[in-house]
Amino acid sequence: MACNKCSSSSSSSAGCNCGNLGCSHLLNDECVRLTKALNVCGVVTIPAGTYYDSAIKTIVDTICDNAVTGAQGPAGPQGPAGATGATGPAGPVGPTGAAGATGPQGSIGPAGPAGPTGPAGADGADGADGADGATGATGAVGPTGPAGPAGPAGANGTDGSDNMAILYTNFTPQASTSTSFTTASGFEYGLLADTLNADGEYLHIRVLFTGPSGGVFTLDDNAVKLRFGGRDLIRRLPSLQTFLEVSTAGEALFRLDIKLRRSSSSTLAVEVNKETATSLRAAYDYLPNYAIPCTDAAGTPEAMSSIDFTILNDIEIQLADVASAGNIVAQTMTIVHYKS
DSSP states (O other): OOGGGOOHHHHHSTTOOHHHHSSOSOOHHHHHHHHHHHHHHTOOOOOTTOOHHHHHHHHHHHHHHHOOOOOOOOOOOOOOOOOOOOOOOOOOOOOOOOOOOOOOOOOOOOOOOOOOOOOOOOOOOOOOOOOOOOOOOOOOOOOOOOOOOOOOOOOOOOOOTTSEEEEEEEOOOEEOOOSSOEEEEEEEEEEOTTSSOSTTOEEEEEEEEESGGGSOOOSSOOEEEEEETTEEEOEEOSSOEEOSEEOOTTEEEEEEEEEEEEEETTEEEEEEEEEEEETTOOGGGBOOOEEEOBBOTTOOBEEEOSOOTTSOEEEEEEEEOSSSTTSSEEEEEEEEEEOO
């Protein structure tokens, strides 16, 4: 602001010291206002030469210090809601508080007394018996099972008055089952050790054979033989050895009558007889017994050697069918022991 703006009237106003400054930037009317405000603001004088800005600061500070707060004016209208600010970051998790002390355990009340046991109820009456069910129908008869294996040899019978004991009997027929020699089921016997325990004692064996189903033989050469101790007893001729006996077509039956006699501590003397009948079976058709040669050319009886009488020896009747099974049937077998 130019110094020439300070007029003579300013310097003549009370309290305005513009003339003292020589060239003050304060206008005359401003000086007048400041002077009038002195008493109101509690400022007696403003030193001469005080710049306008400093004088205003002094007045404002004084007014602020001495201002009396008036009554609060009425609330202005509510301004529009401001935009929602961005969500601030989550604060850190606070530390876990210390566990509180465990409270005292509550007391358990006493159990009440047990009630009295009631009396047992009376037994109920027995129910009436139900009616019998109807008898079921009789089931069909099942097929006959296969013949079981031969049972073990029985103990020796008591000696008779003539020193004879029946060792074995079998009356269940057994037909041939193979073209090879096969022991007929039930036509075998285990001779116990020391049964023939003295020279001269012997076994009398009788075996009956027929054709199929107990009828006549329809084929030749169905063969039978006897085995003792695992060895074959054969029919011996002067220059020929054949099986013990074979069938003849048209024969009704034949029976072998065999005697095995202990002739020493290790040998058996053998005698075989055959009885036969033709298909007519008339009285004159039965042939008398005749011996099947069991001798050598000189007539010496057949002897089975190297026999051990102190062990069990099997006696077996074996059958061989010339064509197919069933062409020769072993019918009965008996074994009698004669002691000396």
